[in-house]
Amino acid sequence: MDCINKSLEGKKKYKLFNRKNTSIFIGLLIFPFLIFAQTVQSDCSNAIPICNDSGSNGTVGGFGVDDFNGASVSGCLGPGGGPSGTVESNSAWYTFTAAADGQFGFDIIPINLSEDWDFGLYGPFEETTGNCGNISTQPPVRCNYSGASGQTGIGIGGSAYSPWLDVIAGETYILMINNFSNTNTGFVLSFAGDVINDPTTDGLDCSVVNTDSYCDGEEINLDATTPNASYYVWSENGDVLAETGPILSGILATETEYNVEVFDANNTSINEESFIIGVISVNAGIGDNIDLCSSEAPLDLFTILGGNPDTGGTWSPILTSGTGVFDPEVDVLGAYTYTVESGDCIDEAIVNVNVETRVDAGANAIVEYCSTGTPVDLFDELGGTPATGGVWSPTLTSGTGVFDPSTDISGTYTYTLPGTSICPETSSFVDVTVTVSPDAGEDNLVLICSTGTPIDLFSELLGTPDSGGTWSPTLTSGTGIFDPMTDSAGIYTYTIVNGDCSDESIIDVTIENRPDAGTNGTIEFCSNEVPFDLFDALEGTPETGGVWTPTLSSGTGIFDPSIDLQGDYTYTLQGTSICPGSSSIVSVLVDVEPNAGEDNSISLCKTDAAIDLFTVLNGTPDTGGVWTPELIAGDGIFDPAIENAGDYTYTVSTAGKCAEVSAVVSISLSEAPIITNIDIQDFSENNILTIEVEGIVSETPFGIGDYVYSYDGVNFESDNVFENVPPGTYDIIVRDLNGCQFDAIQRNVMIVGAPRFFTPNNDSRNDTWHIINAEKFPNAMIHIYDRFGKIMTKLYPNSDGWNGYYNGHKMPSGDYWYNFVATDAEGNLVSRKGHFSLISREY
Template sequence: MAKFASVLLLMMLVGPMCHAQVSPDCSNAVPICNNTPVNGGTSGYGADDFNGQDTSGCLEKTQSGAIESNSAWYRFRTGASGQLGFNIGHDSSEDWDFALYRASDCNNLGEPIRCNFFDNSEQKSYTGVGEDPSGDTTSLLYEDWLDVGPGEDYYLLINNFSNSNSGFSIQFSGEIFVANPYDALDCSIVSNLLGPPIAACQGDTVVLDATTSGAINYAWYNDTGSGFQLISGENNATLNVVNDGLYRVQVATSGNTIVSDVQVAFSPMPYTEAMADETFCHEGSMMYDLSLKDQEALGAQDPDLIKVSYHTSLADATGGVNPLPKQYAMLPGNETIYVRTYSIENPNCFDVSESFELNALETPELTFDEEVPICENNPVVTIGETMPNPQYTYQWSTGETTPSIQVGGAGSYTVTVTNSANGVACTSTKTVNVNISETPQIASIEVADLRANNTVEIVLANTGDFEFRLDDGPFQTSQLFTDVLPGAHTLTIRDRFGCGELVEEIVVVGFLKHFSPNGDNLNEKWQVMGLSSLNSPVVSIYDRYGKLLKQLDSSSAGWDGQFNGNPLPATDYWFKLSYIDGQGNRTYAKYIQNHFALRR
């Protein structure tokens, strides 16, 4: 519901009413105080209160030749400060205009402070000040809210621009009624034995009470459109009323006869059709559109006259408080929603006999891993949900129906998990890829910078989820080590899932990728740097055919590119590095058997 609906207070005219002209001119304006004024229709404009003027605010002369046409006048006085508005409800096929004057004297009305003369080509059901109670925020038939203070007098002219009309109702609204629900309008302007007109609901019984001290006799009359008629047999001080009409009482006393009239209007009593429960799949943050249930609740009732609100408790629905937003943020689970259907004309006419269940069925959330390794030396692994929801069902591509399954080889395994209720099934699907985790294999060791502290990168020949460690340092996921001293080191590579481990001794040394012994004093000799960190190192240099050309040790100055005193051609050459390991054995360093280029 719109904001203004929470502060809506219904007001009703006071004074004699009939189904023809209600008030012939401003001087006989009907005072408004409480409940809803219902006008049975206006015919004729009475005296011209504008003395032949062509305009008054937005109002212009009509086919009557004057500003007033099928008009009615009302007056009210404010009793408090705040925001005030009103709604003039009418048949959507008719064209009603209004002008509101802040004045206490019909002879000095001035210009209207609010005025609307737009035609009703869009067939709206309301015009007025503030907000359209149907929630239409685009209507041109509404003027801005009033900011009022206590003791202000207003006159309201309502004009019917149609040749035929079926009457109207007036509802007052605004925030002023939050702080001042009973004295927002000053009721001291009203004086009537039977009180103000009464807005009731169909099926109610209204008791009219004319009890007067010293009364000798009571006579009751009603007018349903053809004049007042005596109600036979009704001569008590009270009268039970169940039908619309204008009612009159004549009270005979020893001194005089008192005559008092009151209008009683019965608004249709809304009903709520049987409501179906709703079950739907809930995913993430979800909004449920409650307006989708409006037509179901209303049935054949006119949505322009009867509205629907939804509540989380029967007490809230009965009181018409705390309505749920039509875009309702649902949490997973089951919730009872209570339905209130009510009359816009008289919100006191309502029905709260129906409710329905909103079952937000949770769509399964699958949290298990999509990628699962399996050890090549122990090819059995459990995949799927290890903490299953007992309400869910599971269907694997293998045909198994358990939350988790054991598989004995690599492959893709798909499971569909279903949560179902009331014929609705909410499903989630996930594919688990099982890959064999191999023992790590080193392809090469890349040494950068050729400095005392080197950067070393481990290049693997296979892929996996591995961790790396040099000597006794911590394990790391990166294959790159920095600040590595030259010499022999213990490299450990292990699978993170415990499938395998490789321990190798590696040698960190540096060498030129090419050299050029051409006499320019730049890169004249090729050598391996960092040999001094090894025990008895020997570097053996070969040509492409495997012929040994030169051997270097830690004291060698390097190779000048000659063999037996003769310069060798520019091409690629290979080398191996051997040293004495910790067990006293001569061994070849792995992963650094490589080649370099001689350039001329």
């Protein structure tokens, strides 16, 4: 609603707006503007937006929060009597925005003219809100802090007024009215200046005022309290009312004109004004029920309401359109409430929407069938999610929805589902085109030789095939020409297409490989090589099963270099009804094998004369060969005195395929041995005899040869060390097994030792006990003890030995001990102790 301050028929009429249950204070003074009472706000953040005259309907008490952030001065304003010297004490805050350019002022009229009222006007601000933060940091553009009682303001007159203020449309200002004392009765505020008095403009911008209006039929009070008034005459639509006081209470807000005439104590009319009460009437209309089909077009639910509803209301729950348009396809059925509001006035109406889902016949389809195709259910061709139970037209030969391309004709076939009382029938169609199938002919088998000429596969098809088709897999020719030299055997498919119709036939190609005799080959043999299959000498990939000419001695293809003659041999494979035969030639060359003789071996003494190794070879070797390793004397001459034993190879080489041949003469060398030392470890449990020799020619330890050793002249061993040698006297013999100085070397040795037992029974065998070869130690002394340590006897190297008696008494069988003490040839002490057994044997 707009604020209206305009004259009607010479009298001032005003449209009144206020919040519910708030009195409207009407001041009838000499000023040409109506003044409305407003609820006082003591903080800047809650400043009341105004676009017409206003005032307080009672005292102004306190200041809420300190809007000056502890400051005691703001422009001309000093401490306002509040705690701690704050600018505010009992404040009322307003804000307004200029709607035109020009001179602006206002008048603050205390209800009690003896009261002191001050003010501060702040601005201008570019924004209509959010300006309170600037109050404490910038001085007011106009203010009053005179300390005098009575009226004050801007531009109207008197010393208590500040100069007029020039304003520009769109500027916003904040006004703080403050009462210095804590006792006050309120004030009225009216505006003046050319921007206010010009009837062609609205001085203040009412669009920034957020006010509530009265709802139609709401109870309100009119307060016309006027200074110096004695009584009031109220009338409604020209009819005088009984009320004579300043307040007309309990009236209903309707589009009614009220008039009040104010008289002073002298019954003089001091003012007469007419007022029209502003009434806000809201009408949401009358609710209704509506049935919709899900396929219907969106519907504005507003059109369903009865009773001339107001536009501009809201619907809940919110529709997908964001407006009142209900789309049956996306919105859900249910109750939708239409609400109309104006200020605090609200009216509602409900539309109950029922949505019936329309049966779905699916989406249209366009199909193409081949005349030879299988029957198809047209229902399956429809798009979307069609429901079953529909009827097809025109009728198909099947009597159902099955289309048979061989009997039914091209055309449009419609599928229809019946409707209901709410939803109409639905239908969709399938546009069918039947295409005549082409003829690809009939299948065939083709047999061709691998070396045959190319053929056109199309000419091999049976029946009457249509031309213009394609072959797969693709042939190397890029057409239907099959080349057995480059294309592979297999199935080749001929496909011909007419629209969506096609037909296929196949040619199954079998390639018979021409017999492959390979390609000509050449081979060279040595006469000593093993028989060879000439087939393996052919080049390429020859096949088996052919015949060789001339005939070989083997009767097959086996060539024996020792029998068959060199020359050209032809290999031939027979042909078939499809492929001709083939042949190839192997040229054979035979080389004669050389003869190196046969292996032999020979043993020589280092003292033997030189020999020619060629004469040692067996067989009939060819001359002109080479000996390896090379001999010092050269030309195959072997000198035992200077050459080494080993294998000497005689090699004969020749040109051609024959490999070189060789024979080996294995030579072993020996020399007579010389005994250089005999080491004897005797008089022990294990007598050891070690024989050391060297070669008579080489003078090297153990010489060159195969030597055997013996200490008894009977048993010869290759080992030169003998263990467990019994005590006794021996002749050492060393032989060369190769016959160099055989049995030529001997040496006599003595092994000293103690017998382990004796049998003193006078049988001439072991009748006495003595150290064997004791004479090797001429100064030796031997004592014999019984087991109690009693000396049985004392022996010397040349004595006969102990006979087993002690003092003429034969001693019993048992163990006895000996102690041998002597010095050797070098003067070293030799001492031995041991035991032996006396065994009594009677025969």
